[in-house]
Amino acid sequence: MTxxxxxxxxxxxxxxxxxxxxxxxxxxxxxxxWHAARRxxxxxxxxxxPDADLLALRALDPADLTPAEASRLDxxxxxxxxxxxxxxxxxxxxxxxxxxxxxxxxxxxxxxxGSAARETDAPLRVSTAEPRPAALxxxxxxxxxxxxxxRGRSPWVWRSAAxxxxxxxxxxxxxxxxxxxxxxxxxxxxAQTVTLADGSTAELAQGAVLMxxxxxxxxxxxxxxxxxxxxxxxxxADHPFSVETPNADVxxxxxxxxxxxxxxxxxxVATRVTLLEGRVDLALRGTDAPVRxxxxxxxxxxxxTPPTAPAPAxxxxxxAFLPDLDLRDVLARDAARQIAERFGVSVSVxxxxxAEPVSASFRMSDGPDAAVxxxxxxxxxxxxxxxxxxxxxx
Amino acid sequence: MTPFDPAAVLRAQNGDVTARDxxxxxxxxxxxxxxTSRIGRVPDVDDLSQNALLRVHRGLNVLKDPSRIKAxxxxxxxxxxxxxxxGRYSAREALFDPDLPxxxxxxxxxxxLQMDMRAALxxxxxxxxxxxxxxxxxxxxxxxxxxxGTSEAAVKMQVKRAFEKLRTSLAGxxxxxxxxxxx
Numbered sequence: 001m002t003x004x005x006x007x008x009x010x011x012x013x014x015x016x017x018x019x020x021x022x023x024x025x026x027x028x029x030x031x032x033x034w035h036a037a038r039r040x041x042x043x044x045x046x047x048x049x050p051d052a053d054l055l056a057l058r059a060l061d062p063a064d065l066t067p068a069e070a071s072r073l074d075x076x077x078x079x080x081x082x083x084x085x086x087x088x089x090x091x092x093x094x095x096x097x098x099x100x101x102x103x104x105x106x107x108x109x110x111x112x113x114g115s116a117a118r119e120t121d122a123p124l125r126v127s128t129a130e131p132r133p134a135a136l137x138x139x140x141x142x143x144x145x146x147x148x149x150x151r152g153r154s155p156w157v158w159r160s161a162a163x164x165x166x167x168x169x170x171x172x173x174x175x176x177x178x179x180x181x182x183x184x185x186x187x188x189x190x191a192q193t194v195t196l197a198d199g200s201t202a203e204l205a206q207g208a209v210l211m212x213x214x215x216x217x218x219x220x221x222x223x224x225x226x227x228x229x230x231x232x233x234x235x236x237a238d239h240p241f242s243v244e245t246p247n248a249d250v251x252x253x254x255x256x257x258x259x260x261x262x263x264x265x266x267x268x269v270a271t272r273v274t275l276l277e278g279r280v281d282l283a284l285r286g287t288d289a290p291v292r293x294x295x296x297x298x299x300x301x302x303x304x305t306p307p308t309a310p311a312p313a314x315x316x317x318x319x320a321f322l323p324d325l326d327l328r329d330v331l332a333r334d335a336a337r338q339i340a341e342r343f344g345v346s347v348s349v350x351x352x353x354x355a356e357p358v359s360a361s362f363r364m365s366d367g368p369d370a371a372v373x374x375x376x377x378x379x380x381x382x383x384x385x386x387x388x389x390x391x392x393x394x
Numbered sequence: 395m396t397p398f399d400p401a402a403v404l405r406a407q408n409g410d411v412t413a414r415d416x417x418x419x420x421x422x423x424x425x426x427x428x429x430t431s432r433i434g435r436v437p438d439v440d441d442l443s444q445n446a447l448l449r450v451h452r453g454l455n456v457l458k459d460p461s462r463i464k465a466x467x468x469x470x471x472x473x474x475x476x477x478x479x480x481g482r483y484s485a486r487e488a489l490f491d492p493d494l495p496x497x498x499x500x501x502x503x504x505x506x507l508q509m510d511m512r513a514a515l516x517x518x519x520x521x522x523x524x525x526x527x528x529x530x531x532x533x534x535x536x537x538x539x540x541x542x543g544t545s546e547a548a549v550k551m552q553v554k555r556a557f558e559k560l561r562t563s564l565a566g567x568x569x570x571x572x573x574x575x576x577x
């Protein structure tokens with residue numbers, strides 16, 4: 001296939017596109033429009049079916065779903081049906097998932113019928129701490145004599161290789177288990193706030209995946225595997241708090257900062273940290289060359305590259321994932337602090353009002369001016385100032 | 395007794411390592427056969443099989459009904475296959491890497507020069523849209539062909555035709571937008 005237009009249409013990788021444009025730079029506009037069209041297709045698919053696992057759940061026998069899976073599927077059923085009707089590709093994918101389920105059942109049944117013959121195959125080990133299972137020991141001579149001879153029996157070198165493979169797999173599994181041992185994983189189905197063992201909090205965006213320590217694990221740590229989170233870390237100078245992402249380490253004292261892990265472009269995972277208050281050090285995972293952020297700055301660790309130089313942050317973009325503020329019976333000074341934190345402004349409340357309880361909701365889209373005035377109204381007070389500094393007084 | 399008998403599964407759930415190993419060992423050839431039938435004899439089959447076994451291992455601990463081991467294994471395999479395609483789907487996002495040579499001044503925002511990309515896509519036939527969507531969902535051309543019961547060459551031809559059609563309609567729309575653009 002030499003036609004650059006055809007090659008561009010079928011391009012699978014960035015290198016494919018680059019090689020076409022290298023010989024046919026006049027197609028750059030077509031390439032961009034084609035890319036935009038494909039992006040539109042992806043955006044529509046992601047909008048209409050954000051959770052592709054639903055297709056697998058739909059293909060399973062309802063009796064085989066856990067209660068959580070069943071309720072998740074039921075809740076999504078109307079949207080799922082609408083998406084299938086709207087997208088012929090999704091409909092084909094759903095049919096394929098149905099066929100996958102049928103074929104797997106057939107293969108499983110066929111294998112189960114002959115499983116007695118497979119029991120002498122090398123089993124897999126998932127824990128190196130347990131006694132060696134009998135099936136991994138060499139068969140006794142009497143067993144060998146008694147066992148029916150199988151065609152194509154593997155020579156000892158193959159058996160050794162199989163055992164080495166099993167051992168290597170066991171090491172991988174053990175490593176995974178040990179790494180995650182002592183952590184609970186929280187996947188935010190919707191925006192939620194998690195209170196950590198030391199009293200620090202993490203506000204998670206929908207879809208964020210946070211691992212928090214349990215039991216004997218050091219409580220001053222957390223792992224953000226994906227998504228956006230706003231951390232408010234309790235100050236403890238003697239015990240810095242660490243946040244680990246797939247490719248970065250964030251070391252903090254007492255502070256407020258946002259972390260965003262973009263794992264959608266695997267393997268080019270990126271971690272962006274935006275500091276609102278306090279001080280944090282950001283480093284590439286497992287290295288000792290951090291950059292230090294000042295409030296209002298952000299830095300990014302892309303894939304396996306060092307952190308970018310701290311630069312002024314786009315606060316609005318970094319906090320765009322947060323839900324609207326809905327405060328119930330909080331002190332006025334705390335409400336003012338949260339508004340200030342959200343919008344990056346200064347909000348002071350007179351001493352006479354500071355300890356007054358207040359309940360109010362603030363939409364992020366309305367901006368700081370509207371939020372401050374709404375707070376003042378809830379307190380029966382007046383707001384003055386503007387831009388970046390507001391005052392509330394009777 | 396097979397490793398999948400409810401009594402054996404119960405033993406595995408109660409900490410019998412030998413029973414657990416036997417279940418995983420019996421699952422491995424099934425997983426390999428299944429993934430090979432889906433994505434061919436590629437190195438990914440081993441990765442998918444191991445990940446699916448990991449799902450089975452974890453799922454065993456919370457499996458309520460030991461007689462449902464087949465469903466547990468099936469779920470592990472289907473989810474793993476979905477993840478495989480999803481990984482390819484995510485990789486699509488990298489098609490235009492920021493590091494690539496500048497592909498031209500017409501990016502998504504420019505295309506949005508009052509141009510309705512989705513209207514252009516809507517002019518494609520259902521068959522063409524089905525192929526484009528499957529492609530963007532991470533399916534390779536060969537898998538699309540097998541899913542739709544056609545040949546890989548026919549699928550590629552559909553993609554090329556869709557590209558040509560969009561190329562023509564979008565270029566026309568862009569020209570119109572530029573003409574109508576106030577100076």
